Amino acid sequence: MASLQQQIAEKFLAALVEREEIDPAQIAELRQLLGRGKKPKADDFTQVFTTPRGGVVK
């Protein structure tokens, strides 16, 4: 089946790795969000973008 969505997601995440403004923890969360099979909502992304650098205490 078409993997255009996956190709775009990979290209997108690879571009983010090159941007120092983006924390690796955020990139990891985005990867999970885009790969979970459910359509991500704006609130899902908002939560990722407001994650402090280095992640949160769990």
Add this chain to the structure above:
Amino acid sequence: MIKLEAAHIEEVRGIRRLDIDFDRTNFAISGPNGSGKSGVIDAIEFGLTGDIGRLSGRGTKGLSVAQHGPHVDMVDFPDAAYVRLSVFIPSLNKKATITRKVAAPSKPTIVPNDPDVKAVLEELSEHPEITLARRDILRFILVEPSKRSEEIQTILKLEEIGQTRAALHGAQNKLTNALKSATGLVAASRSTLQRHLGIETNSVPDLLKAVNERRMVLQLPAIAEFTQDTRLDAGIADPGQAPPFNKTTALRDLAALDDATVNIALIVAGDSASIQSGIERLERDPALLSSLQRRVLIEKGLALVDGAECPLCDHRWPDEAHLLEHLRGKMSKSEDAGVLQHQLLRHGAAIGSQVDGLLVLLRQAHRIAKGENDDASLTAINEWGKDLGALKMQLGTFDGLIGLKDRLEADWHAVPAALADNLNALRRAVEARPDQSAAVEAQTFLSTAQLRLEDYRAATRTEATAKSASVVAKIAYEEYCRAMEDELNALYADIQAEFSDYYRMINEDDEAAFTAELKPSEGKVDLKVNFYERGLYPPAAYHSEGHQDGMGVCLYLALMKRLFGKEFTIALLDDVVMSVDSDHRRQFCRLLKAQFPDTQFVITTHDRLWAQQMRSEGLVSAKTSMLFYGWSVDSGPLVEAASDVWEDISSALAKGKVETAAAALRRHLEYLAWVLADELSARPTFHADGKYELGELMPAVLSRSKELYVKAWDAAQSWGNEAAKVAIAERKATLAAASQASNVEQWAVNPAVHFNAWANFGQKDFEPVVAAFQDLVRTLRCPDCEGWVHPSPRGKPESLRCDCMSVNFNLTAKPR
């Protein structure tokens, strides 16, 4: 994904009961209009997807699978209408059957019920694009670029990408607004700190000067360096206590509230006027207001979609994609309303930010009133605070803004009269307080300064976090758009190249240099095609309808190949080349064979000639063709099947039904005559309407057969090929005898033996007629492969042969 092995269709659409053996290979169904061909496509589509495009696509209001899926006599018995498909799944090397009833389209019975089988069939059910009809072709070729973009994105299931982009954009907007709010709070807390310190600027020297003056009064060491950890009240006992009253600061805070309520009118004048103007426009245009209100509702619905059930009305759609398409379609009709909505909300947010500032000042006044135990002021402040809070909420939504016209026209920012009196009294009470001793003033000053500094620092930290999040959101959105654009450009470039290749293959005789340009830009896909190297134009500009049909199919094939890749194993093509001429359809057969050897095409056509071309080009065979020669409500499609037509005729004759047998024989011979006339390149007397009857075709077929045998014999003679001469003579004699027995050559002169008279024959008289034609047909075939003996190649035949070459006579005489 799958290949069809067999289908059993019962009481679906115009079909009563039909079994088709597809054998995992290409299959052609031909027949006149209304004979049930599209009904077969509908049934297969239903079996695989649970839906029927003809009943649920655009322009099908009032139609539904539930009501119009069953045969018209079975509408009240939908349980009786079902399709059972036997399929093969190449990726799993497994067979399965899927049985789907019209009464329960979303609950098929799958055997075996293995998870991997179910997954493949589930995925297939989400791809209605496996069916292509002519109305679909028009969607790609003749629509405007923005619609074409939607169509192509739908077929490629790109809406998910659009949804991700929209979600990222939504997050960016939210975080941008959060940053604005945080920045507003920083400004408010800075202003509060500066006001308390009595300094005009936010400079450290000014702050330290004001602070150290008070520290000196208390004989505390001056603060030399201001850092993140500096405490302005360092050295004062119990710094954590609530700040004691500071008269100077309290008076300054009350004065700031007065100033703000006066100045705010000017600050928000522009935004207020814009909102009022927008509201007036809506009052003048009720349709626009209605459109906007619906848009707001649909926006809410879109945000809540999570499955196939509409969150607004609970209606269940075939799947989530259909529901989203429906809602977005409605949104797209209200673009003007959307622009106005955006403007109104923007102005509302600007005024809201000023309301926030007022609330900050009101909180200071509340603190002062509490310190004075002024219950009346506290009550009035609380009331106005609640009112401003409600106003802030209203300014944030469209529905809220609509109701604010009168309020915005009035002085909403003015302190309510009762509160104004209270605040005046409060100020007098504060002024009446004895001036604090220098020590008390200094102590309260420093405690309050520290608290306000902490508020300011907290607001700054919040703003920094919000800024970081906003930057991250912006970068994420931009990078996603970039990745999407790059991949879509590459996708369209691939599709453009393949589309052009396919079209050139079909039109190699007259458009061998064809090129196309499929250009995406800002939500549109522009399609331009080269017209005989005179330039690029929209397809409808200069190309004929037939060429446009060809383009549509080529674009479809390019899209499907891109979407499915190796999994493109099945497609249902419902009379898609009706406007394409004969030569180009032949090329189309070759395109399908050469470029899609692993794809099973189920093709319907009303054109007998094209049905025959598909066979002669090897796209389908006699076994994988089906001819419908008619349809009735009671029987459904009337199927012409070569393999058992003679049995049907014999069976009818045995029951004494000569009329039935005669009709069947005539139909079959009409069909064969068409086929043979094409195979042999027979030459009946031409007439422009192209309608040739049995009485014209069959004599022409026999005449041409004899002509070819004569030519073959002459060629054998010229080469001295005695063996060939004997074989040819034998076949020629057999043909002559069979021809004579059939009386075909007598039809023109003897009405008694003409086929029109067959229905009047008695059983014993008709049996020899049947036998004679059965024999005649046999002589025209190869005894080994049963294929027609035909000249080859077309146009300039060099041999008279069958498919297996058991019969193979040279037609070219030896040069002299």
